[in-house]
Amino acid sequence: MKRGRKPTIDAADITRAAIAIADAEGLASVSMARVAAEMGNATMALYRHVKSKDELLALMWDSAMEEPPPLPDGDWRDKLGFWAKAVLVAIRRRPWFLQIPISGPPVGPKNLRWLDSALTALEDVPLEPAEKIGVVMGLSTFAQGEARLIGTLAQGFENDPAQFNHQYGQRLREIVDPRAMPALAEIIESGVFDLDDVVRAEDLGADFDFGLHLFLEGVAAHIRSRA
Amino acid sequence: MKRGRKPTIDAADITRAAIAIADAEGLASVSMARVAAEMGNATMALYRHVKSKDELLALMWDSAMEEPPPLPDGDWRDKLGFWAKAVLVAIRRRPWFLQIPISGPPVGPKNLRWLDSALTALEDVPLEPAEKIGVVMGLSTFAQGEARLIGTLAQGFENDPAQFNHQYGQRLREIVDPRAMPALAEIIESGVFDLDDVVRAEDLGADFDFGLHLFLEGVAAHIRSRA
DNA sequence: AGGTTTTGCGTATGAGGTACGCATAAAAGG
DNA sequence: CCTTTTATGCGTACCTCATACGCAAAACCT
Incomplete structure (x- = not known):
């Protein structure tokens, strides 16, 4: 049998918690302390299951993608x-x-x-x-x-x-000198960059x-x- | 005339110094303290010319690209x-x-x-x-x-x-079950992933x-x- | 029970970003 | 030439993080 104290969490749990935080508040909010708090553990407890934050990020990367959907019929x-x-x-x-x-x-x-x-x-x-x-x-x-x-x-x-709000086209018109960048100026004039609203x-x-x-x-x- | 003490550096200088560091040692080595040290200034002096590190990064981004080379003849x-x-x-x-x-x-x-x-x-x-x-x-x-x-x-x-060192193909062979991923297994068998050396x-x-x-x-x- | 092993975690260290406030220098006004 | 005004230089301090270290707690073995 396996000796020693039973682990209460494992790397997969940590990864899951970290992903939940990233989903809810972005990757910047994922800190070791935060993840531990979310799991009800102490910060340093995580290091028994994960070598470093970099490793945690690698695990997150692997788990982040969902399964590929089945391909449709066709060519x-x-x-x-x-x-x-x-x-x-x-x-x-x-x-x-x-x-x-x-x-x-x-x-x-x-x-x-x-x-x-x-x-x-x-x-x-x-x-x-x-x-x-x-x-x-x-x-x-x-x-x-x-x-x-x-x-x-x-x-x-x-x-x-x-x-x-359709200021991008306007802004470009102010910045771009048609003599210096004629090709770009022409495209700007065509109005492609004047996004109507949003x-x-x-x-x-x-x-x-x-x-x-x-x-x-x-x-x-x-x-x-x-x- | 403009009042007040003369600035000894400006945002462009800071940006240049930061880019030099990034070129030499990578973006991770660019810290406010490091940039300041490289310029012979105190850390907090930078904040008179740059609102935050994020702004500095944005400035670096703008300056990082070189000029586009002239296009060749042809179609x-x-x-x-x-x-x-x-x-x-x-x-x-x-x-x-x-x-x-x-x-x-x-x-x-x-x-x-x-x-x-x-x-x-x-x-x-x-x-x-x-x-x-x-x-x-x-x-x-x-x-x-x-x-x-x-x-x-x-x-x-x-x-x-x-x-x-041509272990990638080997590694894939171990991991990939041909029954689960036949298309991938076939490509692996073809040897495309067995990079000869490096x-x-x-x-x-x-x-x-x-x-x-x-x-x-x-x-x-x-x-x-x-x- | 006593020894062994593995996990949980408190403490501490060092790096990094930045708010705040005083010191300093340069121009303007008297 | 001295005072006032204004913008810059920067020392100090605080907060957030990652993480090394060591001890305590728990589970297994004999």
Whole structure:
């Protein structure tokens, strides 16, 4: 039998508590003391189960992603598009996910299942393994980057809504000298930056959809050139 | 005339000193005390010119990017591809750039010049303004995400080189159950993850090139469907 | 029961951000 | 030239955090 005092908590409990705090108040509110308090333990008790805060963050990172949803019926394009949107949604549900300083390639089971899901979408596509990985990496990179951007803007909007109320276009008009940056000035004049009222999550979603469309279009073209 | 004691330093000086530290030792080494010491001032002297550390980080963010290089001759594709690679190179030169928590849309002059540069590359392309912005945003997102990934892996490699010496594929083989994740298992078996020796920056650059190729291919397809 | 081992945790240390207030320097007014 | 005004320089102090260390409490073994 196992000797010594019985542990009252384990690393998984700590991770869960930390995630609950991050979900409710953001990653900045996750401190060892706070997590311990939330669990009714003393701060230093945590260190019996977790080497350091960095390790706790790594555990949080592994647990943060939910399971990948089952792929829809259709061709690879439907599936991969669905997958990319699922990635965006999953990250958006845990905005602090991208704030965790990561350290290495993914080995956590959840992340590997996401990878498997994307590769399943490409199952019947005639591409080399390395190419498939490239496609998935590119898509994943794009989705994460877009999620980051959306999160950033959403947060900036919370802090200072006035900054976004169709003043952005105006502000750019003041700053940008058409002689110095003619291409940008022309786009500004077209009014794309004059957001009528507020930047909404849906607008940002439209940007994502367009980028996704371009990328998938590129994959299709590449497949065609292969066949 | 302006009353009061003459300032001996200004925000730009502080920003420069902070950037020098970040370049040399990473963003983690940038503390108010450290920056002040480096300038030969007392810690609290900085607060006369900078409201908070967050503000200092924002200033660093604005100053961190170098000027966009002039675009090469060629069609939009050459130019945009060159631009994307230039973004990657510029970020790679300041790996701490992506670690700064950002707050809002870009208004700094350098960032606007990068934007102008990309739009110049699309000058003669028959797309709507909003579409051009979408293309540039997508590309920029992709480049930043890839830079982040490369930086992460490079750092992980420094910390623990053994982890990468063609053990990654082996490790995956142990973890991944082919019955649970057949698509992933098949790719693993193909040996793509068995990096012969070491993950090199060049290999990662190849990934970037492939993703870039796909994206530009997609843009080309979209333009064709427009014409 | 006595010894052993493992967990729980109080105390202490050091780093970092920053509020506050006084000292100091430079211009303006007499 | 001296006083008043105003902006800067910065010492002190406080608070939050992560974490090393060591002792006490609990559970198992003989």
